[in-house]
Amino acid sequence: MNGKSVLMVTFEATPFVKVGGLAEVPSNLARYLSSLGWRSLVALPSHAPTGSRGEKIIDSFTTPMGEVFVGIGTWYNVTFLLFSGSVLSNSAVYSEDVMESKVKLFATSLSIFLSRADELLGGFPNIIHFHDWHSVYSLIKLKHDFPSGKWYSAFHIHLLVKRRIKPEIFPELGVPLDWVHEIRIDGRKETYTLEEALARSNFIAEKVGAYEADRLITVSKAYLHDEVLPFLGHGFSEKSRVIYNATDWTFENAKAEVLREHGNNIIDFSGETNLNRRLDLRKYFLLRGIASLRSEEPVIPDERIKKIIQDISLPPLRENGKPEPFLFDGPLAITTGRLARQKGFDLMVEAVPRVLRELGNAKFVFLVLPVWGGEDYIYQLADLQRSYPENVRVIYGVAPSIYKLAHLASDVFFAPSRWEPFGIMALEAMATGNPLVASRTGGLKEIVLDVNDHGDKGTGLLVPPGDPYELGEALRDMLAFMEASNTGNLGWYLKKIGNEKLVRLLEEYPDAGEILRKNCIERVEKYFSWSASAATASAIYGELLKG
Template identity: 35%
Template sequence: MKIWFLTFESKDTKKVGGLAEVPPRLGEALKKMGYEVEIIVPNHGFIQGYRGDGLVRLYSFKTLYGDLEVYMYTKPSVKHIIISGSVLDELEIYSPKYLMDKVKVWALGIKHYYEVLEERRRPDIIHGNDWLSVPSLVLLRSIDKSLRLYYQIHLLSKTYFSLEDVTYDLGLDPSNKIYGLYGLKSIREYYELSNGYADRLGGLLSNKLLTVSKNYVREVVRRTGFDLEDHVDYIPNATTWRLDDILEKLKTIHPEIKQYLSIDSIIGYDRINIRKYLLLKALRDLGKNEPIVDDRGFREFLEKLDIPPFTGKGRVEGFNEDGPLVIMTGRVSRQKGIHVLLRAFEDIVSILPEIKVLLLLLPVWSDLSLINDIVEHSILFRENLRVIFGRAPSIYGLAHIASNTMVAPSIYEPFGLIALESMVCGSPVVASYTGGLAETVVDIRRYGVIGTGLHITPSDCFELAHGLTDMVLFMETLYYKPWSREWIRLVERIDNRVLRELLISNPRAPLLVRKSCMKRADQYSWDNSAKKALLIYGGK
């Protein structure tokens, strides 16, 4: 069986967010099981900047938007097909200036690539990912009405297409007949059934509408239409993180703390030594050329940012002293709840003045006001907050094994891969009760030491401030002798009665929670996700 994944970004070419991880990882697991897999991506300037081997030009052709080229990239474990030319060569993946044109040109490139292949080399399954793949699915469905198409929503969009977007601009007549959920109808009829809403149109034209978690299925149905309820399933995301691999890599990057980089150390007391090293030294002394920022405009913004704790070029001062550590990772986006964390920050510091918060964020220009708010809070709360905009490989894994807890205050979150990455490293997660986070995070207040964090109501600053500080203090007790004066003081500062009583009845509870986090993360593997995908593909 041959499977194509259509994805607008990939970890092996150009990446902005979590979507870039999913199709390649799922593809790797399916390939390992013996299936033939290709990842189809736009260029986004990758080819022009690539200097390695494994890149071969396959075809070129003319389209409504100019000349396009198809490249095969074989260096990744799963073969990538890269569509290049016209606006697809623009570096910024999601630039509003080019985005809709990129989507259409990419669709035309995929169509031409499909048509030029001999029938025996064409895919049996085409798996589109997010709204950006919908015009491609329309085109492919118009070519081959019997194609098995699957459309997966990783994050519900707000995108609406015009009829021209999915017909004339793709070289299609609206009267052309295509198969979908309601049988053989014209593209115009399916467009009208969808009201132009991208995610509904993708669902109507697919053999199955997919998402990434059981909990998110309800939201997908609510947004795309209740007539699709029996048409929706999910393939859970997973993580490739392995604690042994992280520790071995960190031993090379940070040999001075090699003696602490073992599983026993990061579960137990020695984790505090890793934290001190991160906060006082490693954060200040980032690796060469870190942080890595792809967007030229944002690099220029960071170069000029030198008001303490920023020191220019995106680098920051270390903290002056150690303290309980919270980390947050992901895109700069209100969807991730960063603005909620900022609104709660004064209360957080008031409750726990010694707290340290480290934000490791991928910058996105779409919300400049949010970026400015983050910068202003970093300057205002210089003793408590640091933010790194961009990728910082030298400290990314280190931050995870040093932290007391991860915070994920998302407004909505289809899956929430960052929670699993945290739990792999034994860090519980304070997360909004939404989407996948409602499944991956198990609330300690309800399930005790088999829990992996705390749930809070999305957008609730009060719950966030108290839940986060409680979780931090709960885990901080691990570094003090039970029933010592310092330990008792920490326990007394915890606001939640259930957490206090859990510690009093079992002072080893934080250690057991760390182990529960690791065990929980192990349940989410790409092999299991691939098995679920095959069950779905096996249906009609």
């Protein structure tokens, strides 16, 4: 492969497979790296029947685990290699029932395919960038099968899950435990057998990846220093780098998309032809738009989860998981993300009642992706919306037709994560002008500028992770603050706000809510673009290519 080339290895990637924020990273890095002169490829399991994602089949082969097909798809200037067949076509992306089989077959298949890279790709990639623990088996398999010096590796930790590696899998992959090879630690190269390297890593996937890769990458400085290095060991500091996640969302593009999709309906609903007022968008979203999902929405890929949602579809949740509209308008807070303990949505079970005691007209909309293993959170949020049908709606699954509408209609975005390596959802919220109430953890504390510290330059409020009481008070304060600014009714809402900084801001600037919205938009545009992140990645790859 002539020139500079990079292959991303991942379990999910936009636009083909998306479960969480990880999907955005390999695809968008690859997209913007291509504009910097890199030939960019992304390899992933299809998690779908062969050909069903529109890929063109270019290779097939038989493995001990079944027949595998490799298809090519494209997105912008990026080539996607989708591996399907056997367990790789199972739609459950992260189900424990198939996880071990998937990572094994993917690693084997990737190696077989790359053995013909000269023929199929025009050459072997210069850089292979492995994303999260699912790719560690592939990292070791490729490192064993292809000579060192031909290519360089980067291992990217998006979320530290401390997954245990099974040593017996490697001989099944054709990698003997007595394989002798080099690893890099404390700035020097050392020679180990694979068995010794695994033991030194305590058989933890992320530690194995950190030892074996030429570079260790994660998503924020806070996450690197607060979580990753304390767990892996500070001997990895020398090889560690940070690539911020990013977003390609802009306020104007989001608004244009929403008006294309909903503009006529908003005009019919409101009677207004000037659609620049967010309050009009909010009222439309709450009273009509939220219930106008397309027939196939919300999309839930996992059939087992879909059955659970159907079973709990009682008002205000209609059949097939479609929500009923609200009856009345009110200050709106939204959130997005996977239904997992990490995201802290269960904390809202206690936080919401605290808000409603002071702000009875507040609305909360959860746009969440239910995943296997998070069934308890499905039931908890279902109980919450049944307890507060005038205030809470939960959309379980992907609903593209209203996703950006919800962001433009919202007053506040809440991110109650117990831990959050980065938080792309926070960037999407800020790009659409939403101040955040977020946990002071990981990347969130780098993204959000706390009003308590930054005053009128702030972009939200930070609260201690895992504390529903602080979370509820901050949400009450920020919703009241934004509604006071929206309506000009300072007298009513000021007495609802306990945060003195917010009170003083409103007293000094009656339009302080708009100031915070502007701060949010400008911060994302300046610091969290994919072009900037791709430039960082390119520089890291350049270090490796120089040797």
